[in-house]
Amino acid sequence: MAVDRSLWVHVVVLLGVAAVAATAHAEPATARQQELVNMVRQDCGSCHGLTLQGGLGPALLPAVLKDKPAESLVATVMMGRPGTAMPGWAPFMSEQEAEWIVARLMQGFPPVAQQLESSK
């Protein structure tokens, strides 16, 4: 019984560490977040549109992405999609950053800082 309790404590602690690590990975620093938001809006936006409603590339809105597995979207961001115009963005971001971008895309992507200012 005592053994069981200490095992549970270990598990809980480990889970806690994992959660902290995951948050640390999933949340790039604020300045970097702004860079990533700008990159998605402007550079991904040259094919997918600044508003992400699509252009030569498909729309990246929550409604379009909702049935797609996040892991495969992350793989597409990092490695591109052969046979299409989608390039891999691995030279410009880490896998954790791609995960952060995909998670934000699936929620509805934040606007760039400049747009926020101008809408004030």
Added chain:
Amino acid sequence: MMGRMLGAGVLSLGLLAGCAQTPALRGTGDMGVVIERATGAVQVVEHSGRTSLGSVPGLGDLSHAHVTYSRDARYAFVFGRDGGLTKVDLLTQRIVKRVIQAGNSIGGSVSQDGRLVVAQNYQPGGIKAFDAETLELVSEVPAEYAPGQFSKVVGLADVPGQKFVYALFEAGEIWVTDFTDPRQPKTTRYPAGKQPYDGLVTPDGRYFMAGLFGEDGIALLDLWHPEKGVRKILDGYGRGEEKLPVYKMPHLRGWAMAGGFAFLPAIGRHEVLVVDTRTWTEAARVAVKGQPVFVMARPDGRQVWVNFAFPDNGWVQVIDTPTREVVKTLAPGKAVLHMEFTPRGDEVWVSARDDNKVTVFDTASFEVRQTLPATAPSGIFFSHRAARIGF
């Protein structure tokens, strides 16, 4: 007497109102617009004194925008990503008319006779012709290349004979539509190649070229002899070499024909291709700093200016056309999106999106003549486009 006084009063009121609303007489030949991408506005500018004259907001989503001009060069037709088509009066800096004509649009062009404005659309795929005066829909040509299948339209260009030429991304075709009878356009289709991403017409309106993303090569249609069909030129220009990932599609609009040679962006490589236009074969390649987006000849053809895709989009390079060497490398700011020459090429205006500025360079000395503030500027379009085929 009373009536006469009243009449005089009304007349002077009218004159006063006239004074308040009508700016001093001026021509539009040195005017233009700068797109402010993030805020959906255009700045009206003039390039004789290099100044901004005012701003016109309310143009919708201009994240990808194109501007073409009325035949009299007074009105700018602004095409927005959201399908908005807006007619802006350069002189009063007001919106004359605005329609939402599609769900997703990338540009348009004015007919040879100046009576039609034709929009090219991604969604719904096809082209639509509007009365240039009223913006009423005249006719449309859906890009239905197979039953129920519609293609995105790219590279639309006006050409002589009331015709428009354009390419279909998914269909891999070039279509030529004749609007001689504006309500009943006639379309001829030509197979072109895999995934045409943009097109351009030579300044004389004779040759239409579509750049292909899905294969190494360029589709060429001679509009003097369309019956001969599309010819593939520069076939396999990257043979045996792996293409680099493309972070931004090149734009072919803004032709670069100089001294009998065409200068074109190589897709997926850090090169500008030089093509001999007598034989349509490769004459040379010029190594440049990144993947070219716009490759534009100064109007006299002596220089070609090049900007680049992410992540090299802070640079502009200048190629001397006789020696085919890069003679100048400039850093006009963060995210250089577009360049526009003055009509005779003494100066060039360059937009830097992330530095919120437009820089005016002297093209002979490369000195900065002026910098103008602008909010996330992208395209710069001067009114002399009104008089040119394929703009």
